[in-house]
Amino acid sequence: xxxxxxxxxxxxxxxxxxxxxxxxxLAVPAPDKDEQPKPPAVMSxxxxxxxxxxxxxxxxxxxxxxxxxxxxxxxxxxxxxxxxDVLASHNAHWRxxxxxxxxxxxxxxxxxxxxxxxxxxxxxxxxxxxxxGSSLVGVKEKxxxxxxxxxxxxxxxxxxxxxHVLSAMNGGIARTVQDMNARAAELQALDTHVVSxxxxxxxxxxxxxxxxxxxARSGMQNKDFREYCxxxxxxxxxxxxxxxxxxxxxxxxxxxxxxxGDFGIPAYQGIAGxxxxxTTHAGATFTGVAERGGKVLxxxxxxxxxxxxxxxxxxxxxxxxxxxxxxxxxRPVGELVPPKSAATGSGTGESGGAGQTGPGGGDxxxxxxDGGTTVAAAGGAGGAGTALTVAGGVLVLLAGGWFVVxxxxxxxxxxxxxxxxxxxxxxx
Numbered sequence: 001x002x003x004x005x006x007x008x009x010x011x012x013x014x015x016x017x018x019x020x021x022x023x024x025x026l027a028v029p030a031p032d033k034d035e036q037p038k039p040p041a042v043m044s045x046x047x048x049x050x051x052x053x054x055x056x057x058x059x060x061x062x063x064x065x066x067x068x069x070x071x072x073x074x075x076x077x078x079x080x081x082x083x084x085d086v087l088a089s090h091n092a093h094w095r096x097x098x099x100x101x102x103x104x105x106x107x108x109x110x111x112x113x114x115x116x117x118x119x120x121x122x123x124x125x126x127x128x129x130x131x132x133g134s135s136l137v138g139v140k141e142k143x144x145x146x147x148x149x150x151x152x153x154x155x156x157x158x159x160x161x162x163x164h165v166l167s168a169m170n171g172g173i174a175r176t177v178q179d180m181n182a183r184a185a186e187l188q189a190l191d192t193h194v195v196s197x198x199x200x201x202x203x204x205x206x207x208x209x210x211x212x213x214x215x216a217r218s219g220m221q222n223k224d225f226r227e228y229c230x231x232x233x234x235x236x237x238x239x240x241x242x243x244x245x246x247x248x249x250x251x252x253x254x255x256x257x258x259x260x261g262d263f264g265i266p267a268y269q270g271i272a273g274x275x276x277x278x279t280t281h282a283g284a285t286f287t288g289v290a291e292r293g294g295k296v297l298x299x300x301x302x303x304x305x306x307x308x309x310x311x312x313x314x315x316x317x318x319x320x321x322x323x324x325x326x327x328x329x330x331r332p333v334g335e336l337v338p339p340k341s342a343a344t345g346s347g348t349g350e351s352g353g354a355g356q357t358g359p360g361g362g363d364x365x366x367x368x369x370d371g372g373t374t375v376a377a378a379g380g381a382g383g384a385g386t387a388l389t390v391a392g393g394v395l396v397l398l399a400g401g402w403f404v405v406x407x408x409x410x411x412x413x414x415x416x417x418x419x420x421x422x423x424x425x426x427x428x
Contacts, residue, residue: 088323089210121143192211
């Protein structure tokens with residue numbers, strides 16, 4: 001068993017421990033059928049031609065389980081985290097508001113730049129432009145926090161206040177947005193455009209289920225990223241009161257309900273992160289990684305229309321269940337491409353390599369032309385799988401650099417020991 005699988009299994013076991021119950025989240029109301037937006041008829045083909053088609057893409061064959069019907073996300077994808085194979089998808093490249101799942105890109109961009117033990121005193125102006133209704137961890141001006149403290153606030157409580165302080169430490173919001181867009185381009189996450197680093201609703205800020213899955217897979221190469229996204233709860237520094245010699249702390253809990261559980265939804269067996277989000281325009285969004293039966297899968301769901309509570313988590317769990325039962329049986333519909341700096345050539349096979357096409361209208365998927373099955377749907381059922389195959393070799397992270405050695409890009413060891421002292425909200 002790979003170190004990744006061992007770590008995800010460890011995280012999964014810890015996630016099933018009893019946790020403090022959080023207030024139930026409200027599902028995003030489903031608009032009238034006539035008001036449902038439709039995906040473009042032509043989308044990006046990065047990762048394969050099928051991934052650029054609207055509707056559900058899956059290669060059905062004898063022995064392949066039927067996709068779950070109770071999936072209403074506008075866009076979703078299921079992928080094999082180790083091989084990179086996309087098992088199934090639905091409007092994978094539809095550019096939609098990402099909400100706080102965009103914080104995965106924020107972390108992937110800034111984590112290598114800021115030493116975790118560095119301390120910083122928060123200036124009032126660093127919190128001045130946090131958006132109304134933002135999810136907050138409770139950062140206070142004129143108080144000192146370590147970078148480690150602030151990342152716990154970002155991952156566990158989706159704290160926009162922590163994001164703004166870390167951005168200030170990186171040279172400011174504008175600089176951070178520029179860095180994030182550059183990182184997205186390097187990852188070939190070409191559907192992604194960053195306007196606000198915290199994922200707060202902003203005109204022109206978009207990503208896609210495909211891109212969020214790419215970003216999550218990249219982030220999981222970083223041990224700190226893996227640690228933070230799998231932490232269920234933690235202690236966060238309180239405000240220093242005059243005359244107090246010792247600073248108090250308070251507990252924060254991860255808002256990822258598949259990791260911690262909640263009313264009406266148990267922790268998912270095998271879950272180990274990654275990030276959830278919710279805003280007015282994005283609806284609910286979620287990217288997760290889980291291990292079961294020797295397989296490690298990534299799933300992303302964006303903006304389900306179901307009225308059931310915790311819809312985004314329940315739909316992600318259904319897709320993970322499908323992915324684990326379909327793994328090894330279903331033929332992939334595409335792949336997760338490597339970063340530009342690691343790529344040695346275009347993808348092979350039916351994925352057709354990386355490409356980019358413009359937007360269009362309509363919602364009907366074209367036929368496969370290869371004996372597979374394409375399910376066209378505007379509402380959505382299905383599953384997805386992800387993989388990263390590179391022509392000419394596999395990518396391995398070694399000593400901080402990318403090296404092509406075979407045909408796979410395996411994820412490195414996840415943290416085997418979870419922090420047991422662990423983990424806000426408005427817009428997550």
